[in-house]
Amino acid sequence: MAQNMLLEMHHVSKTFPGVKALQDIQLEIQHGEIHALIGENGAGKSTLIKILSGVYQPDEGAEIFIDGELQKDITPLGSLKHGIAVIYQDFSLFPNLTVAENIAMVSRIGRKTKIINWKETHNIAKNALAKLELELPLGTTLSELSVAKQQLVAIARAFVNDVKLIVMDEPTSALSRGEVESLFSIIRNLKERGISILFISHKLDELFAISDRFTILRDGKYIGTFGEEELDDDRLISLMVGRRIEYKIFDKRTLNDPLFEVHNLNKAGNFKDISFTLNRGEILGITGLVGAGRSELAQAIFGLSPSDTGEILLDGEPLHIESPEQSVAHGISYIPENRLTEGLVLKKSMTDNICLTVLNKISNNRGLIGKEAQHELVDTWIHDLNIKPNLPNMIASKLSGGNQQRIVLSKWLATEPKILIVDEPTNGIDIGAKADIHQLLRDLSEQGMSIIVISSELPEILAIADRVLVMRRGRIAATLDGKNLTQEEIMKEAL
Numbered sequence: 001m002a003q004n005m006l007l008e009m010h011h012v013s014k015t016f017p018g019v020k021a022l023q024d025i026q027l028e029i030q031h032g033e034i035h036a037l038i039g040e041n042g043a044g045k046s047t048l049i050k051i052l053s054g055v056y057q058p059d060e061g062a063e064i065f066i067d068g069e070l071q072k073d074i075t076p077l078g079s080l081k082h083g084i085a086v087i088y089q090d091f092s093l094f095p096n097l098t099v100a101e102n103i104a105m106v107s108r109i110g111r112k113t114k115i116i117n118w119k120e121t122h123n124i125a126k127n128a129l130a131k132l133e134l135e136l137p138l139g140t141t142l143s144e145l146s147v148a149k150q151q152l153v154a155i156a157r158a159f160v161n162d163v164k165l166i167v168m169d170e171p172t173s174a175l176s177r178g179e180v181e182s183l184f185s186i187i188r189n190l191k192e193r194g195i196s197i198l199f200i201s202h203k204l205d206e207l208f209a210i211s212d213r214f215t216i217l218r219d220g221k222y223i224g225t226f227g228e229e230e231l232d233d234d235r236l237i238s239l240m241v242g243r244r245i246e247y248k249i250f251d252k253r254t255l256n257d258p259l260f261e262v263h264n265l266n267k268a269g270n271f272k273d274i275s276f277t278l279n280r281g282e283i284l285g286i287t288g289l290v291g292a293g294r295s296e297l298a299q300a301i302f303g304l305s306p307s308d309t310g311e312i313l314l315d316g317e318p319l320h321i322e323s324p325e326q327s328v329a330h331g332i333s334y335i336p337e338n339r340l341t342e343g344l345v346l347k348k349s350m351t352d353n354i355c356l357t358v359l360n361k362i363s364n365n366r367g368l369i370g371k372e373a374q375h376e377l378v379d380t381w382i383h384d385l386n387i388k389p390n391l392p393n394m395i396a397s398k399l400s401g402g403n404q405q406r407i408v409l410s411k412w413l414a415t416e417p418k419i420l421i422v423d424e425p426t427n428g429i430d431i432g433a434k435a436d437i438h439q440l441l442r443d444l445s446e447q448g449m450s451i452i453v454i455s456s457e458l459p460e461i462l463a464i465a466d467r468v469l470v471m472r473r474g475r476i477a478a479t480l481d482g483k484n485l486t487q488e489e490i491m492k493e494a495l
Contacts, residue, residue, distance in 0.1 A: 004030050004031050005028055005029070005030055005031075005065070005068070006029050006030060006031045006033075006066065006067060006164055006165060006196050007027065007028065007029040007052075007064075007065070007066055007084075007165060007196070008026075008027075008028050008063075008064070008065040009025065009026055009027040009028070009048075009051075009052070009062070009063070009064050009065075010026050010062070010063040010064075011024055011025075011026070011061050011062050011063055012024070012025040012026070012027075012048065012051060012058050012062045012064070013025070013058060013059040013061065013062065014044075014047050014051060014056060014058055014059055015059055016398075018389070018391065019389060019391075020220060021044050021047045021220050022044045022047055022048060022051075022058075022220050023220050023221050024221070024222060025044065025048060025217065025220075025221070025222045026222050027048065027215050027225075028215075028225065029165065029196050029198060030196065031164075031194055031196060032191050032192075032193075032194040032195065032196060033191070033196050033197075033212050033213065034187060034188075034191055034196075034197045034199055034210055034211050034212050035196065035197065035198050035199065035211065035212065035213050035214075035215065036199050036200070036201070036207050036210075036211035036213070036214045036215070037049075037198055037199070037200045037215050037217070038200075038207070038214055038215065038216045038217070038236065038240055039216060039217035039218060039240055039430070040218065040240060040241055040400075040402070040430040040431075040432050040433065041400035041401045041402030041403060041429050041430050041433050042219075042388060042399075042400035042402065042403060043217040043218055043219060043220065043240075043400075043430075044217050044219075044220040044221075045200055045217060046169075046400070047220075048217070049086060049167055049169065049198075049200075051064075051074075052064075052074070052079065052084060052086075052167070053074075053076060053079045053084060053086045053167070054074040054075040054076040054077070054078055054079040055076060057073065057074075066082045066083075066084075066164075067164075077109060080106065080109065080161055081161070082164070083161065083162050083163050083164030083165060084163075084164065084165045084167070085157070085158030085161070085163050085165070085166050085167065086166075086167040086169070087151070087154045087155060087158065087166065087167065087168050087169065087171065088169050089169045089170040089171075089173060089340075089428060090338075090340055090341070091150055091151060091153075091154040092154075093142055093150060093153060093154060093157075094142065095141070095142050095143035096141065096142075096143065097141070097142060098138065098139050098140060098141055098142065099125065099136050099137060099138050099139070099140055099142060099145070099153055100121050100122050100124075100125035100126075100138040100139065101121060101125075102142055102153050102157060103124065103125035103128050103129070103153060103156050103157045103160065104120075104121040104122075104124040104125050104128075104160065105157070106157050106158075106160045106161065107124050107160050107161075122138060124160055125138050125156070126138065128156045128157065128159040128160050129156050129159075131156075131159045132152075132155065132156055132159060132186065133189075134152055134156065136149060136152060136153065136156070147175065147179075147290075148175055148176075148179040148182070148183075151171065151175070151183065152186075155186065163195060164195065164196060165195070165196045165197075165198060166190065166195065166196070166197050166198070167197075167198040167200070168187075168197060168198070168199050168200065169200045170200060170201055170202070170428045171183060171199070171201070172201065172203065172206055173427050173428045175290070176289055176290040176456075179290075180206065184206075184209065184210055187199075187210060188210075199211055202428065202429060202430045202431060202434070204233050204236065204237075204431070207236075208228065208231075208233075211228060212227070212228060213225060213226065213227055213228070214226050214227075214228070214231060214236065216236070216239045216240055218239070218240060218241070218242055219242075223239050223240075224239065226239075237431055240430070240431070240432075241430075241431070241432045248435065248438065248439070248463065249462065249463050250438075250442050250463060250464055252465075252466050252481070252482035252483040253281075253282070253466045254466075254481075255279035255280065255281060255282045255466065256279060257279050257280040257281075258277045258278070258279055258280075259278055259279060259280045259314070259315065259418065259419070259450050260277070260278040260312075260313070260314055260419055260450060261276075261277050261278075261311075261312070261313040261316075262274055262275055262276050262277075262301070262310065262311075262312055262313075263275050263310060263311040263312075263313070264309070264310045264311065265297070265300065265301075265307045265309070265310030265311075265312070266307060266308050266309045266310055267296065267300055267305070267306075267307045267308050268308055270293050270296035270297075270300075270305075270474060271293035271296055271297050271300075271471075271474040271475065272474050272475055273475060273476075274297060274310070274475070274476060275476070276469055276476065276479065278419065278450050278452060279450065280448060280450055281445050281446065281447075281448050281449070281450060282445065282450055282451070282466050282467070283441060283442070283445050283451045283452075283453060283464050283465050283466050284450075284451070284452050284453070284465065284466065284467055284468075284469065285452075285453050285454075285455065285461040285464070285465025285467070285468040285469065285482070286298075286452060286453070286454045286455075286468075286469045286471060287454070287455055287456065287458065287461050287468060287469075287470055287471070287490060287494065288470055288471035288472055288477070288494045289472070289494050289495070290456065292471040292472055292473065292474065292494070293471055293473075293474040293475075294423075294454045294471050295336075295337055295423055295454065297471070298334060298421050298423055298452070298454055299334075301321070301327070301332070301334075301421065302321070302324055302327045302332060302333075302334035302421060303321040303322055303323045303324045303325075303326055303327045304324060304334070306321065306322050314330055314331075314332075314418075314419075328357070328415055328417075330418075331415075331416075331417050331418035331419060332417060332418070332419045332421070333357075333412040333413075333415050333417035333419070333420050333421070334412070334420075334421045334423070335408055335409060335412055335420070335421065335422045335423060335425065336423055337423040337424040337427065337454075339401075339404050339405055339408050339427075340404075343404075343405075343408040343411075344396045344404060344407065344408060345396065346395070346396050346397040347395060347396075347397065348395070348396060349392065349393045349394060349395055349396065350378070350382070350387065350391070350392050350393070350394050350395075350396060350399070350407055351374065351378045351392045351393060353396050353407050353408075353411055354377065354378050354381055354407060354410045354411050354414065355369075355374055355377060355378065355411075355414075356411055357411050357412060357414055357415050358377070358414045358415060361373075361377075361414075362374050362377060375392075377414065378392050379392070381410035381413070381414065382410075384410075385406040385409060385410055385440070386406070386436070387399075387403050387406045387407060387410070388403055401428050401429045401433075402429040402430060402432075402433030403433075405425070405426070405429055405433070405437065406433075406437075409437070409440070413444075417449065418449065418450065419449070419450045419451070419452070420444065420449055420450070420451045420452070421451075421452045421454070422441070422451065422452070422453050422454065423454045424454060424455055424456065425437055425441065425453060425455065425460075426438075426455075426457070426460060434460075438460070438463060438464050441453065441464060442464060453465060458487040458490055458491070459487070461490070462482070462485060462486075462487065462490075465482050466482045467479065467480065467481060467482055468480045468482055468485060468490065470490055470493040470494050471494075472493065472494055472495075477493045477494065478493040480493070
C-alpha cells in the first residue's frame with residue numbers, strides 16, 4: 001500500500017439497469033490533503049461518493065482501502081465509523097430542529113434508545129463546535145440561520161465522530177465571496193490538523209485556490225490524477241470534457257421595444273421602490289450580493305409571494321398577479337434557484353416532471369392524459385435540450401445536476417412563455433452544461449422571448465446580459481449597459 005494514504009479506491013465500477021455509471025475508477029487521498037474531484041455532470045462523481053459512503057455497493061472486483069485496511073460491504077454506518085463524513089449540496093439537515101439537535105443527530109445513529117438525553121445532546125454539539133473553534137446558538141432552530149451558518153452546522157456534525165475525511169459537494173454554491181473565504185479558512189485549518197477534504201465543485205477559480213491534487217472523471221471513466229502545478233484552466237477543462245470549451249461572451253444588444261414594466265414594486269422586509277423595463281427579446285441580468293432581494297423580487301413577479309404595492313404592466317396593460325397560475329396564464333414562467341427542493345419532483349420520472357406544467361395541453365376533454373401527446377412532448381424536449389440519458393422513465397433524482405436543470409428548463413419552456421425568469425440558471429453544474437444553457441438562453445431571446453437572469457456569478461452576467469440591474473439592500477442601485485461592463489463596476493454598485 002502507498003504511504004500516507006488515507007483512502008484508496010481501485011477498479012471501482014457501478015452498473016445500473018441500462019447505464020454503466022462508473023467503469024474502473026480509482027481515487028487516492030492522502031492524510032491532510034485537499035483533493036478535488038472533477039467532472040462534468042453525469043461523469044460519475046455522485047455515484048462514486050455514494051459508494052464511498054455506503055449508499056451504493058460497487059460491482060464485483062472493486063477494492064477500497066481505508067488506512068491500508070481492505071473494506072468489504074461498506075455501509076453508511078460503517079463509513080461514519082471509519083471517519084468518513086459527507087456534506088451534500090443540500091446539507092441534509094433538519095430545518096425544524098435546533099442547531100444542537102442537528103449536530104448531535106449523528107450520535108444517535110445505531111442506537112436503540114427511544115429517550116433523548118437533552119443534556120448529552122447539548123454537550124455533544126458544544127464539543128463538536130469547540131473542535132472547530134466555532135460558536136453557534138445551540139438552541140436556535142436551523143431554519144433561522146443563514147446558509148453559511150447552516151453549512152457550519154453540517155461541518156460540525158462531522159466532528160461528532162473522529163472524522164478523517166470530509167467530502168464537500170458544491171460547498172460554495174449559495175455563499176457570498178466573504179463566506180467562501182471564511183469556509184476556505186476553516187478547510188485550511190482542518191488540513192493543518194491532518195484531516196483530509198474531498199472537494200467537489202465546478203468553479204475553477206475556487207478549485208485552484210484550495211486544492212492540492214485533482215482527480216478527473218469523464219463519462220464514468222478515470223482520466224487521471226494531477227498536481228495543481230500540472231494544470232491550468234484550459235487543460236483542466238479539456239481533460240474534463242474531452243473538447244475545448246469557450247466561455248462565450250455574447251454581443252450586447254440595445255433594444256427599445258418594451259414588453260414588461262415594473263413600477264414602484266414594494267414588499268416589506270424584502271425590497272422597495274423597484275422599477276425597471278424588460279424589452280422584447282432582451283436578456284436582462286439581475287445581480288447583487290446574497291440577501292439583496294433578487295430572488296424575492298422574482299417570486300413576487302411570479303405570484304409566489306406577491307408584492308404589497310406597485311404596478312406591473314404587460315404590453316402596456318396592468319397585471320394583477322396573485323398566484324403562479326395567473327402568471328403562467330399571462331405567459332410568465334419562473335425557474336427557481338433550488339432545482340432539488342423547488343424545481344423538481346425528485347421521486348417522479350423525467351416524463352412526469354416535464355409534463356407537470358402542461359397537463360391541460362396533453363389531456364383530453366375527460367381529463368385523461370393522452371399517451372401519444374405525452375410521448376411526443378417529452379421526446380421533443382429530450383432531443384432539443386440534449387437530456388441524457390435518453391430514458392424518459394428514469395427517476396429525476398438519479399440524473400446529474402446539469403440534466404436535472406435541463407428538465408426544469410423543459411418543464412417551463414413547454415408552457416411557451418413570453419417572459420422567462422431564471423434564478424441562478426447554472427448553479428452547481430459543470431462548465432460544458434453551463435455553456436449549453438447560456439447558448440440556449442441566447443437562442444430563445446433571439447427568437448423573441450424576453451428573459452430575466454438572476455445570478456451571483458458575475459462572469460455569467462457579463463457573458464449573457466444585454467443590460468444589468470444591480471440590487472443592494474432591497475433596492476436597485478444601478479442599471480448598467482452590458483457593453484464593456486466589468487466585474488469591478490458591478491461590485492462597486494453592489495457594495
